Amino acid sequence: MNSELKLSDKSREFLDHLRVYLFSSGKHSDEIEEIVEELEVHLFEAEKNGKPIEKIIGKSPKEYMEMVSNEMATDYRSWIKTISLIVFGSFSFTIFSDLMKGNLSYSVLEIVGHLVIGAVFIAAIATGFKYISATNLSIKKQGLLVTAIMILPIALFVGLIYANRAIDTPVIHFGTTASMIIGGITALFIIGASFWAKTWILLIVVALLTLPDFLLGLTPLTHEAQLMISPWITFGGIGLYLWLSLSWSRKNGK
């Protein structure tokens, strides 16, 4: 990539928005970088010659983004990758923390609800980010929208918990062997997905969420002390991982 060219804020903002728009439209990331870089060079030279950005992208940035997007192939492979990571990732959190407590049992509503929430969340992210990048919203409104999108799955999960108490659907009980098999499959899935996506975040977060409770339970510490220590390990561990991976990726020149 170019070292940052000197561009007006308006052009820089447009390029950022274009990148997000194309990304949330599911385009190949190297193709996105290619067109963004090409437009960056164009805007740079145009600005040097005193042309306004409207002369390049027309009056409607949204229309222009759509035009570019239409010419690019959708990267279904990474889409499926991301979607299955989110859906099965959220499953694996539940499965592992439940496994630590004993055998698994889920109602039909829980299973279906999980899948639906995963789908809703993904749809909300994709449309939300596309909307934000194509329209001129104030930072405040953008923040509000992103927060709303992030809260949405949490609200839906809370709703699901209550709905699950109120509505009786058949419950599927898994015996010890079945629970162990499911646990094994999930573990294999997480490890496989991590290799595939080339990131350890899922594995590490699942481990940090489930293992501290389990391991602390083996220590002679009081229940209260365990409850206090466990979140520290979880969040401290996640923070440490993010920090390490950030400094690692910086060192690698990106």
Next chain:
Amino acid sequence: MLVIVTLVMQGIGEVKENLSTTQMLKGILDGCLLAIIKDKEVYGYELAEKLESYGFHSFSEGTIYPLLMRMQKEELVTTTLKKSTAGPRRKYYSLTPKGEAELEMFIERWNYLQTNVNRVLRHESDSEHLKGDETDE
């Protein structure tokens, strides 16, 4: 006006449900881009400047990129990245044999169109149908 638009669209072989002037212009722009690229290997900004120097002032310069992307996908053009003295890396476009053939076809279509449109405008009759059949010529 409608007659001309229809003729142009048929000639270019890009009849879509919504005939708009921008779409009409697109097909023609494609041909112009190919012609400019054939002359000399060019990068995007240069290409836009050239188009303007030929009199296309009203279009947004960025429109060429989606067109170039499609032309690259259709293997009409190839690209190479080159460093410029000014700093940024530029993407240069050149014509493939397939692109040259497409340009030839465009020139043919354009000449055919131009003749017919001019006839319409001058109210000359060809004694045959002006419905855009290739066999008319």
